[in-house]
Amino acid sequence: MHPVILQVTERILARSEKSRAIYLQRMEKARRKGPHRGALACGNLAHGFAACTAQEKTDLRSLTKANIGIISSYNDMLSAHQPYETYPAMIKQACAEVGSVAQFAGGVPAMCDGVTQGQPGMELSLLSRDIIAMSAAVGLSHNMFDGAMMLGICDKIVPGLLMAALSFGHLPFVFVPAGPMPSGIPNKEKARVRQLYAEGKVGKEELLDSEAKSYHAAGTCTFYGTANSNQLVVEMMGLHLPGSSFVNPGTELRDALTKAAARQVTRLTDLGANYTPIGQIVDVKAVVNGIVGLLATGGSTNHTMHLVAVARSAGFIVNWDDFEDLSKATPLLAKIYPNGEADVNHFHQAGGMSVLIRELLDAGLVHEDVHTVAGYGLRRYTQVPELQNGELVWVDGPAKSLDDKVISSVAAPFKSSGGVHVLSGNIGRGVIKTSSLRAGTDIVEAPAVVFSDQHELDAAFKAGKLDKDCVVVVRFQGPKACGMPELHKLTPPLGVLQDRGFKVALVTDGRMSGASGKVPAAIHVTPEAIEGGAIARIQDGDMVRVNAQTGELQVLVDAAEFNARPLATCDMSESYYGMGREIFGGLRTVLTGAEQGACSLFTTEEHLNG
Known part of the structure; x- marks a missing residue:
């Protein structure tokens, strides 16, 4: 391992010794109390499965079959979340095929900074992360679930879902992406037209035409902003299935990965022999791996707040000095717009996550000895999914970048330090x-x-x-x-x-x-x-x-x-009023500073340290 990566990992662990121990104690206590529905009174349980089919009721009464909760950020106004409309049915079918049950536990709000940019609603954007965390927690609070699937992709949604999942750290979770939209006009061309409009050299019709050619289909925006940084970081932390972050929506492979994620979470519950709760996966090494992946690709600065808040949700205290030291030790290995001209589809085609993770592992820049939703060890994530005769399999990814203008190597990075x-x-x-x-x-x-x-x-x-x-x-x-x-x-x-x-x-x-x-x-x-x-x-x-x-x-x-x-x-x-902002006044007043995650949850030393 690179000595700086080890040093930062060890100092986060030392700084967080007490708070992490308290977190793990709380999660073990929650495990002993259930997720088992046997902890529910008969009236509670009857309410919980009243709308289920007769077979599902039988399965849930037996207390031996897993019940998987689904938390979704679906709405059909936002391109990134529109594909989630069909996921619950796929997940329920996949769980039923392996003798388990899935129930839709709840929805969370999903707003888009792209829509609210420069508008009053943007002032609710960061606040929505904590609302998403609380909304997901409400959905999971019924003690009906042995595990859960988190369906979210964009800016504040994934961090909020992850914070909620960590508050139920005794349960296994698999995060389920929907993928980026196909490439539209080049992002550099879009930026050029925006500047021309700012100078008054083109009109609103020309600007809108350019924007519509860029944001043109279901899926995330293709530039490397916070949404796609979320997907990369979550996969680096072992919470996606390997290679699933940047598969386009509406494809056979995308659907196969969603069904596989549903089957996988049933294998990780406390009802079987491979119990792998998210509180175990998200340890200090996973947190460091997520930060290093972000820095190695020049990802979103929003994660200097989001990852701090996520880490605190798991009992770890991370600060900006950790980011700085990791950045100095981490070479820049990707050029994705705005860092370059390629978009995330080009990144994926160049070898994507498998090449990136292989480079970082081989250089000792990330920890290999971690738990993931796919099993033990990050090396598993150097494999890529593909369909062979209609069956989903994982095969070894490329040994090196397929396009060195998009993904470079540790031996010849784009820059010697992170972004x-x-x-x-x-x-x-x-x-x-x-x-x-x-x-x-x-x-x-x-x-x-x-x-x-x-x-x-x-x-x-x-x-x-x-x-x-x-x-x-x-x-x-x-x-x-x-x-x-x-x-x-x-x-x-x-x-x-x-x-x-x-x-x-x-x-x-x-x-x-x-x-x-x-x-x-x-x-x-x-x-x-x-x-x-x-x-x-x-x-x-x-x-x-x-x-x-x-x-x-x-x-x-x-x-x-x-x-x-x-x-x-x-x-x-x-x-402080209009566009719903008056409703958020109390929440706004308790937010911590940016270096502490700009967070209203898990904010005080008293909470962290008991």
Whole structure:
């Protein structure tokens, strides 16, 4: 094993010794109490199977056959989730064929940052992760289930489902992807049209036509944003069947994998000899493997919060220093848009997960000795699924990349370090995505232009006020301020300024899309402005340094003067009502900072440490 990977693994384990022990004790106690339906009174059990068929009732009364809960994020407005419509019937049939039962336990909300980008609803996006976790927990709370299948794919849905699953860590879970849509127009072309629209060189019809050619069918978007980062990370953690993350929806192979996942979860329950609960799978090595996979592919910065929250759900305390050290040790092995021109379909065709995992394993960059839903050992994930005479089998994946412009090797990586780094200084701590930065853009030192709203920036851009070297500061966008909306709307105008030859960077306590990265952006800055963070002291004209090479995030003002400045304030009332936002007021006030996962669940040391 690479010494840095071992060192970070060991320090997370040491830091989390007490909290992880308490988690495991709680899970063992839950196991002793059931998932067995024998713990239910007769009236409880009768309610639980009242709508079942006669055969299913007989099976559930016997207490010897597994009952699998299905939690789904299905809706037919969002392309990524529309394929899940047919999954419950497939899962029920597959479970019945092996003598088990499956019941639809509940649905969870699934919103799309792509639809809500720049809209009021975006302020509910990050908050929805914790709502999803709570919704899934309600669905699983009936003590009817011996295991469960999680059907989710996009930005906040998978982390929320994973947090819920870990709160039922005594049960086995298999996560079930739906796959990406077929490739549309190249993502680079889509970005080009967006910038032309920002410059006023094309109209809305041309923009909509371009977007519709990109987002054109059922399945996830094909760029490497948070949704596809979710799938990669979950497979790295051993929670998908091997090679299942990026198989397109509506194919025979996709359906065969869904049925196989249903059969597999029945084999992992406490009713048989291969009991493998998710609390055992998600150990410190699986958490580190997930982070390394993310960094090796230049994945979404949103996971600097999501994986922190997920780890805490399993009793592990992870911080940004862990990300930074792992990133320095992890080479960049994939070029998927926005890190390159390929999309996730091209990544899959180049060997995808099997090649990536083989490279990382052979270089000692991930832990092989882990439990997975497919059995013991991550080496199992160097195999790929295929149909042979109608039967699903796994065969050895390619020994090396089938397209070295998309997937490289540890011996000849695209970059020597991973795609995410930590910044710190007198402004606070933040993260920056470096995997898709152009050469010469990783250091920006320029005067600040300060905004408290992304729409203010858009107006200033259109008025020509940003045609200069500048560090754009957008504050009061953090978790407690307004739910930490994604600010991807800023990408086209800032990209235009960069293309005009100006040195430009962004500093914000908000988020940027998993699909962004062209413009250097210090994001997730904590403490946030509304909590008294130093970002609230920055004034127009202050020289600001964003240095991704050294990790500096500094305002170049005399320390005494800077610290004596009053904190700026902002009227946030417009963010506290409308589009349902008033309902989330209480939740917003208890969110932790970005480095603690921007989370309302598993947040306190008292909870973690008993």
